[in-house]
Amino acid sequence: MKYFTQISSTLVFRLMFVLVFILTSSLSYAALYKSVDEDGNVSYSQSPPKSGNYKTIKVKKFKPVAADAASKSLKAKESFAKGAKKREENDLVKAETQKNEKILKENCAISKKNLRLFTIFKRLKNEKGEYYRVSDTERAKRIAAAKENIKQFCK
Known part of the structure; x- marks a missing residue:
């Protein structure tokens, strides 16, 4: 029973980590600005330049990975590890x-x-x-x- 509790707590921790990562990663996508200075150097930034011409670049947003997919991947890795151990035995x-x-x-x-x-x-x-x-x-x-x-x- 103690082993089962350790596995389930580890699994819950991993799922929580994946969910937090998914939620915060979608917020990090902001608009990008492309500008060219007097010397012809191209620069990219998340904030518009104070002077000069700039162009707004749209960034494609990706759909976050569902928690079910992450747990399936984790289960698949664990079952593969168990299978490898059985094959070795x-x-x-x-x-x-x-x-x-x-x-x-x-x-x-x-x-x-x-x-x-x-x-x-x-x-x-x-x-x-x-x-x-x-x-x-x-x-x-x-x-x-x-x-x-x-x-x-x-x-």
Whole structure:
């Protein structure tokens, strides 16, 4: 609720600012006067010159922007910012998913290799490079573990 109050107060402040700007900007349009002095220099001013010829220039008045248009623009910017944040989160999720799929494929390949090794060979090589014989019960346990890993990683 506190967050909602902060948003609405910010929105009210912005709308008030836009309205004040619109009302004061239409008052700033005054007549412009163009005059040429003795040297041929052209000057423009908001007040008529005291001497010499001058020409009044009409300034087009623009319709002020409605407050609805300003609030729509603000809402559009806010929704775009939210969308950008969601797109960024989706990109992170996709990257993490791809990384996990790659790890699953690697684990699947390792599990299949282990199953093949344990079913074909009764002798294995340790870290020192020495061969040793695996008992039938140990071999059966490793084959069962490899099959379980294949079920888990190879989907």
